[in-house]
Amino acid sequence: MRSFDRRRKRDVATPSSVCNHPPFEIEEPNLPLLPHHCTVAALYTYPVKSCRGTAVESARISPTGIEGDRQLMVLAQGRFVNQVRLPKLATVATRRIDPTTIAFHTVGGAPFVHSVAADGAGTTVSYYGNSVPVVDQGDAVAAWISEAVGAELRVAALKAAFRRSVPLAEFAVVDGIDQSRFVDVAPILMTNTASLADLNARLETPVPMTRFRPNIVIDGLDAFGEDSVSDMRHGEVRLVRATHCERCAVTCNDQETGQRSAEPLRTLRSYRHRENGYAGGVLFGAYMGVEGTATICVGDTFAVGAPADDP
Secondary structure, three states, rough: OOOOOOOOOOOOOOOOOOOOOOOEOOOOOOOOOOEEEEEEEEEEEOOOOOOEEEEOOOOEOOOOEOOOOOEEEEEEEEEEEEOOHHHHHHOEEEEEEEEEEEEEEEEOOEEEEHHHHHHHOOOEEEOOEEEEEEEOOOHHHHHHHHHHOOOOOEEEOOOOOEEOOOHHHHHOOOOEEEEEEOOOOOOOOEEHHHHHHHHOOOOOOOOOOHHHHHEEEEEOOOOOEEEEHEEEEOEEEEEEEEEEEEEOOOEEEEOOOOOEOOOOOOHHHHEEEOOOOOOOEEEEEEEEEEOOOOEEEEOOOEEOOOOOOOO
8 A cells, every 4th residue: 555654844834845835824923733633523525526515424435535425527518617617516415325326406406316327428538637537427417417507517427547647746645546536636625623713703704614625524623733734543544634725716605505705715815825826825624645444433533643843
């Protein structure tokens, strides 16, 4: 098994970090102290990438991510499409019934249950710089989601695992992994309840954690303590921090209605921003690589590792 035994200084602590980014802007000069342990506050899966996810009490995780996460993707005119282009995808709720069955529904609409097909028409799509083989999921699910969203769409599944290339130094711990899901750049996105509380204290209207579409939500760290975590361990599984998650306009979409506003991205940019970021530089959450395979549950405790240079 590939080992992610890499520790480094935080970007905020030194401008000569592995990411080669200058320190991002923060208001408080003191770095948060890391506790010895933190707790899983929530778990989410997203059976169809860019549609609304599902809160779950437990999840099986492995080096490719959470089982059943991002199993299908939505295409428009043969290209991957997400909530940046189609905010109304947030109104499409999805739930994984079993490894080959996914339920779709919208408020007030008729539900649709889809059996994932492996024998549909094949094609290749460009996905964040990778050419990915996919299988079309047929006319029935395409017609249902097109009507729900109000755009002509198709749905696709991976035809085979692909080698995920992320040619940026800060993603070294996840570059080159054989990926069987439509994850963005890393298998796991982790967020922190205290970071959301800090952000909401600055907003006129608080936002829920679902705006940030995490897989694992952690409680017990200080606000933005996830910036300092090197790794987290629970039983046979180890989560290894790759880098910050840089946020886009999807965070401004209400994940129930699909309505878009200027927040929370505008406020985050005012105090959680770094120059020359890989995707705009607005920071919230951490991308994590995975070592080992295990089932984790809401309420589980992780041991928290700090970078080697931290006290």
